[in-house]
Each structure stands twice: as structure tokens, then as C-alpha cells.
Amino acid sequence: MAASRSSLSSWLMRFWPQPLHVPAKERLRACVGILIGLLVTGVLSTAVGEPEHNTPLLLAPIGASAVLLFAVPSSPLAQPWPLLAGNVIAALVGVTVAKWLPDPMLATCVAVTLAIGLMFMLRCVHPPSGAIALTAVLGDASVHDAGYAFVLNPVLLNSCLMLACALLYHAATRGNYPYALFRKDEPELPEKEEWAGLLRHDIDEILQERGELLAMESGDIYEVARQALERAQQRRTRTLRCGEVMVAPVATLAPDTSVRQAWKLLKRLNVSALPVVGEGGRYLGMVTQLELLRRRSTTGRAWPLWPGPGGYRSPLRGMLAAGVVPVSPDTLISAAATRILKSPTEGVPVVDSAGRLVGMLSVAQLVHDSYLDPLNTPTGPASGTAVANSDVATRADKV
Structure with a gap:
């Protein structure tokens, strides 16, 4: 009964005059x-x-x-x-x-x-x-x-x-009649030209699908604009590549960095993982807080206090996380999404054809508003494993 009254009330409200x-x-x-x-x-x-x-x-x-x-x-x-x-x-x-x-x-x-x-x-x-x-x-x-x-x-x-x-x-009286599709002070856009991710063709298709003549009412304008933005977002996602979304440069670790240095850097940057690169920026793997803790429990020793094998002086060479498969800058976001979500580090490194690390791509880049909204421009990482460049972040030996 309450639902019926609500539906009736909503229907009756349609008779109320719209604001002019x-x-x-x-x-x-x-x-x-x-x-x-x-x-x-x-x-x-x-x-x-x-x-x-x-x-x-x-x-x-x-x-x-x-x-x-x-x-x-x-x-x-x-x-x-x-x-x-x-x-x-x-x-x-x-x-x-x-x-x-x-x-x-x-x-x-x-x-x-x-x-x-x-x-x-x-x-x-x-x-x-x-x-x-x-x-x-x-x-x-x-x-x-x-x-x-x-x-x-x-x-x-x-x-x-x-x-x-x-x-x-x-x-x-300076009225706009006959109504001009393009004003004199604005350049006329071709049918297929893109503006901020939107195409005029999107508007035409939406109006065709609605199958009705639209009055200049704010609700209709809002609905058409919303659907056009959704199409622009879907089109951009289908063509967006990892190189356009990745965060670069990122903080890195050297393979001979000690466990203690790596741990302190991870805590300082408040991230769960960092990439390890060798000579020439060649990507070697990822080191995570979880992997360091797992190795600590495996050795049976408290590595922050133990200087020997498995202790805080041990290098990171044998402590790289498994299952982190890098992607190339040309990989489509749609193709890399599954790999990113399944990564144990909640992100994947972006590596060029020569094996050099060029950036990081995390879950944050998949859901960040800057990449979902075609009218915005990416401004950097929101969270996750990718960290912007800094003297402290790029040189672990200074920790």
C-alpha cells in the first residue's frame, strides 16, 4: 500500500509545472x-x-x-x-x-x-x-x-x-533566431571531431535512440549529456593504453639494497611494494612488505635484529615477489585490468621493449576519477604502489 501511494504521488507530481x-x-x-x-x-x-x-x-x-x-x-x-x-x-x-x-x-x-x-x-x-x-x-x-x-x-x-x-x-533585440547550431564566434566542428572526449555523433545517436522530439528542458539536457559522457568514457577506455595512465617516474630499489633499507623505505613512503631495478633501469622484480614478513617467519629469526642470512643485512635479490607480470606501455587498459587486479602487489610495472622500467600501474589508476571522467586530465597517483619521483624515493641507499 505504501509503495502504491508513493507511485501515485510521484505520478501526480508530473502535473506540477516545471521551473522556467x-x-x-x-x-x-x-x-x-x-x-x-x-x-x-x-x-x-x-x-x-x-x-x-x-x-x-x-x-x-x-x-x-x-x-x-x-x-x-x-x-x-x-x-x-x-x-x-x-x-x-x-x-x-x-x-x-x-x-x-x-x-x-x-x-x-x-x-x-x-x-x-x-x-x-x-x-x-x-x-x-x-x-x-x-x-x-x-x-x-x-x-x-x-x-x-x-x-x-x-x-x-x-x-x-x-x-x-x-x-x-x-x-x-539581439535574439538568436533562426537558432544557430554554431555561433559566429565559435569554430564549426566537423561531424566526427572530438571535443573533451565527446563527439557530435554521440548526441545524434542518443537522440535517435530516444525516438522523441525533445524540448529544451533541464532534465532532458542532463540525461543526454550524461549518456554522451558515458559513451565518451567507454570509448576512451577501449582505446586507453597503459602508457597514458601509468605513473612515472616511480620510487625504485636496487638489488643489493638490504632488507632493513627496503623496509624503512616502504614504511616511509607508506606503500606496500616497490620495484627492483638493475643496471640501466632494467626491471628485475617487486619487493613487498608481505614478502619480507613471510621470509622472516620462514627463517625463524627476527631479521630486524639478526645480521646473518635472512637478517636485516641480506640483499633483496632472493626476496622478490612471484606472480607479478609486467605490461608494456602499448598494452590496452582493458587487457591489463585483469592482470592488475590479480597481482599480489595490487599493481604491475610498465616495462618497455628493452626491459627497462618506465612506470607503475596500480588499481588506483583504474578507478581514479581523472581517468573515468573524460573532461579531466590525469594528475598523478591517488594511492597504491606507484609513488611520484623524489630524491628520497628514488635512492634507497640514502635511507
Whole structure:
């Protein structure tokens, strides 16, 4: 019962008006534009002369068109092509259907349906055009007597005059109409060009998958942006390589470093493992706190106090952790992820073709926000075995 009440409440809340992110100045500008547009359209339509068959001089659906052109000029439904083509197509369909179907109710339904279907096909959906198709069928005798002349006057005449008013008014008040996909001060991007990981093609695909016309509402914009970012992240992950994410340079140990030195360095840097490199930076293996503790228990001696074999003076040559398989800088992150997660050191070294250590890649690099968010740039390690370079970190013999 509680779940039902919650669902009902959530459904009823959809009837609550959405917030309008329109300042008072813009609302006033829209109202003044509607007033001027309707006034000029009506006056000029009358000045053209008394139309034949005494048809109306100013159509009621033009008032709805004025709302779109002046109040929501950025809507795809308010652009010049939908206005002109949608109104003309609806008038043609309405007049034709009225001539062929004598039943007004059936003719009205067929006319509006066909008009909307053609508008979808020609990409000129304009909601007031549905009312024009209805007017052509249910209009009085003067509309029916005008026949196809109704398409030219008043439908096309009203539409052209209203469009001219909108173009002049928005230009005079610095409005963005017709709505420009790219502003003049911004370079036009090619269809496949990437910006911060995003592609215009992603937006087109998302809108195609949604299968609906979207209004300029914050929830729709947020959802489309979220899905576009997810696609950019997935695309970047599929092509991201270890060399782009690894941390370099890293702290290292020499093979002749004593257990005591290694232990102190691990504790000082607060890491669980460090790579061991030989001459020329050649990677030899990893030494971990866990491996040092395991060797201590195996020898049965407390190596921090015992200087002999297995004690604190023993070199690291025979204490390298097993099962740590390095990756190359060109290895895809998707291919290296399993190896990183299974590594006993919670990370793997990145080694070039010559066997030299060039960086470290840990679990932190797989989950760090810098690599999940395509709008951010990697800034370094978050945690794990990789440690940034420093004089103390790179030379264990100074400990």
C-alpha cells in the first residue's frame, strides 16, 4: 500500500509545472514580440485586400505560431522551415481531405494525422499546423469555397508575415533566431571531431535512440549529456593504453639494497611494494612488505635484529615477489585490468621493449576519477604502489 501511494504521488507530481529558467527581461521581450508580430501580420494581411470568398484575414493557429517564434525561438519546432512548410502542408492536406471525405469528423481525424505524418517525413513538425489542417476541414463556407486558394491566402501570407516579423524583431533585440547550431564566434566542428572526449555523433545517436522530439528542458539536457559522457568514457577506455595512465617516474630499489633499507623505505613512503631495478633501469622484480614478513617467519629469526642470512643485512635479490607480470606501455587498459587486479602487489610495472622500467600501474589508476571522467586530465597517483619521483624515493641507499 505504501509503495502504491508513493507511485501515485510521484505520478501526480508530473502535473506540477516545471521551473522556467527565463529571466523577466526575456519574458517581456517575448510578449512585446508577440504583440508586434500579430499586429503587423493582421494589418498587412488586411492591407493586401479583401481576400476572395471572404476567408479570415488572420488565422487563429498563427497565434500559436507566434508563441513559438517569440517565446521559445530556440525550439526546433519554431524554426523557419517548420513554420512555412508545416503550415502549407497542413493546409494542402486539409483542403484535399475535405473535398474527398464528406464526413467532417472522419475528415478532421484523417487530415490532422496525414499532416503530422508528412511533417515528420519532411522534418517540419510545427504544432500549430495541426490546427490549420483542422481549420481547413471544419472552417465555414468561406474556407471551403476558397479551396486551394486558402493555402496561399491567408495561410502562406500569414506565415510569411509572421516569420518576417520574428526575423526583424530578434535581429533588432539581439535574439538568436533562426537558432544557430554554431555561433559566429565559435569554430564549426566537423561531424566526427572530438571535443573533451565527446563527439557530435554521440548526441545524434542518443537522440535517435530516444525516438522523441525533445524540448529544451533541464532534465532532458542532463540525461543526454550524461549518456554522451558515458559513451565518451567507454570509448576512451577501449582505446586507453597503459602508457597514458601509468605513473612515472616511480620510487625504485636496487638489488643489493638490504632488507632493513627496503623496509624503512616502504614504511616511509607508506606503500606496500616497490620495484627492483638493475643496471640501466632494467626491471628485475617487486619487493613487498608481505614478502619480507613471510621470509622472516620462514627463517625463524627476527631479521630486524639478526645480521646473518635472512637478517636485516641480506640483499633483496632472493626476496622478490612471484606472480607479478609486467605490461608494456602499448598494452590496452582493458587487457591489463585483469592482470592488475590479480597481482599480489595490487599493481604491475610498465616495462618497455628493452626491459627497462618506465612506470607503475596500480588499481588506483583504474578507478581514479581523472581517468573515468573524460573532461579531466590525469594528475598523478591517488594511492597504491606507484609513488611520484623524489630524491628520497628514488635512492634507497640514502635511507
